[in-house]
Amino acid sequence: MTVAATRAAPVATPVPVSRAYRFELVKIVSQWRVRLLVLACWIAPAVFVAAVGEQSTLPTDTLFGRWMHATGWAGPLVILGFSGTWALPLLTSVIAGDVFASEDRLGTWRHLLVAVRSPRRIFAAKALASLTVIVLMVAGLALSSTLGGLAAVGGHPLTGLDGHTLTPSDAAGKVLLAWVCVLAPTLALAAIGLLGSVALGRSPMGLLLPVLAALTMQLAQLLTLPVAVRLALPGYAFIAWNGLFTDPAQLSPLLIGIAVSLVWAVSATALAHHLFVRRDFTNPRYDGIGRRALTRAALPLAGLLTATAVVVGATTTASGSGIEQEKVQRSVATAFAHLYRVQTARLHRPDVTEARLGATAACTKGDVRAGATGPGNDWRCVVSWRLPGVATTGQAVYQLDVHADGRYVADGDGPKEVNGYFLVRTSTGDAPNPLWQFDANVDLLSATPKG
Incomplete structure (x- = not known):
């Protein structure tokens, strides 16, 4: 076969x-x-x-x-x-x-x-x-x-x-x-x-x-x-x-x-x-x-x-819009304190730490003075601070446009010597004023401070 x-x-x-x-x-x-x-x-x-x-x-x-x-x-x-x-x-x-x-x-x-x-x-x-x-x-x-x-x-x-x-x-x-x-x-x-x-x-x-x-x-x-x-x-x-x-x-x-x-x-x-x-x-x-x-x-x-x-x-601790009055106040005060030191350096003044400056902010939203929440362009903040050896308390006003994602723009509203003008006069000429207008951010997930 x-x-x-x-x-x-x-x-x-x-x-x-x-x-x-x-x-x-x-x-x-x-x-x-x-x-x-x-x-x-x-x-x-x-x-x-x-x-x-x-x-x-x-x-x-x-x-x-x-x-x-x-x-x-x-x-x-x-x-x-x-x-x-x-x-x-x-x-x-x-x-x-x-x-x-x-x-x-x-x-x-x-x-x-x-x-x-x-x-x-x-x-x-x-x-x-x-x-x-x-x-x-x-x-x-x-x-x-x-x-x-x-x-x-x-x-x-x-x-x-x-x-x-x-x-x-x-x-x-x-x-x-x-x-x-x-x-x-x-x-x-x-x-x-x-x-x-x-x-x-x-x-x-x-x-x-x-x-x-x-x-x-x-x-x-x-x-x-x-x-x-x-x-x-x-x-x-x-x-x-x-x-x-x-x-x-x-x-x-x-x-x-x-x-x-x-x-x-x-x-x-x-x-x-x-x-x-x-x-x-x-x-x-x-x-x-x-x-x-x-x-x-x-x-x-x-x-x-x-x-x-x-x-x-x-x-997470997420609730509501995440934009609350205490958070906005804390963010504005922190940013102002940092930028105040930048302005101080440009003006060749004695340096001061954020802790000694003790900046605080009191913010309102429209007619709401306590418990304000949410985004909007009607936020207004008054920042207060103290300089070592100076008896009076400094104050500056900011108008805030807070976006829904937490970012905001703070626009200085006086006094002119602090944040009311976009330039500051230095010994070497005019320079941009860091306190005139600045961007900052609110942490939407941060815990609201107690007290």
Whole structure:
């Protein structure tokens, strides 16, 4: 009997993720709009910061904008505030929001599946490639703005949000840490972009989803929401980095914001992966899950928001808006004491410590004199202090515009010799008056002082 030799048919093995990742990375960076965005991220911030350093006016309506002539470390913080509001949502939309939808528009899914032979590895490669490009852009924004600021102004000490002075080395470390912290909410927006790109197919709504999500969260931050709901939004970490620049640092809101952002990033990515691997790639007319996106994508994220708000509310001291009279008074008095020492140094007067100054503040909100709460531009504070060897008590008045996120602007309202004018006369000429107007922050999660 003749036995025919048989050979086992070769088994098609999937392409390694590393090869698929390199392929996807090349596809992304080969797009002209992506190249332009990368180039803009690495050049535009330096040009902007250097140009502002040469101007006579400053963007005082932005956080740290009033210090851009004083130190180069203010520049990257101004860019960081702008990036969290506009640049990073746009970048995540262009990269993560289009990484899957582009294959739908071009009709190349079947070719890609034949080449890679694993939907899971395709998803991993695309997610990692988009993440790499996004991180490259964030690094460009941070490095470019820092180099531009240092080149234009120099690495001088930076004034923090409570008026205390940070040495150049401390400022450098906290600027770097602030940029690292915003990676977490950026990842959350990128994950939302991946989910939209998978769920909505070639629909332009998938591309716009991160921008719409970021805009919605920004509008929510303007409302008088409970602190627990505010911190449960993944975009809160775009704001909470402000707490790094107080002494002591307001870390609780920042850490909660980072944790919430990472939970959203993991959850949205896992949901996008689940929808992607269950997709029917044999249907050439597939165009996303359409109306089912509401139940299969939107509702799980709404449930996640509810769950995180409940957890934050149950595990923190958060209550109400978090803006209370005692907190505002303590913040204003602390910032005034720090900045008074800065003014004293500029006027070449004998130094006095914050403890000996003993600054206190009495604040009211409109007609409410006791138990005032909530944001508004009708806060008024009278700051009192005592100088060693001087019998009379000094007083200064400030009008406050307190935002819902805890940040406020204190505008000096006299006397003229202390805070009523934007310049002070020194032995070497006029200099900016640090007590005329300043930014500061109320810790929404801090405990209200007793008594």
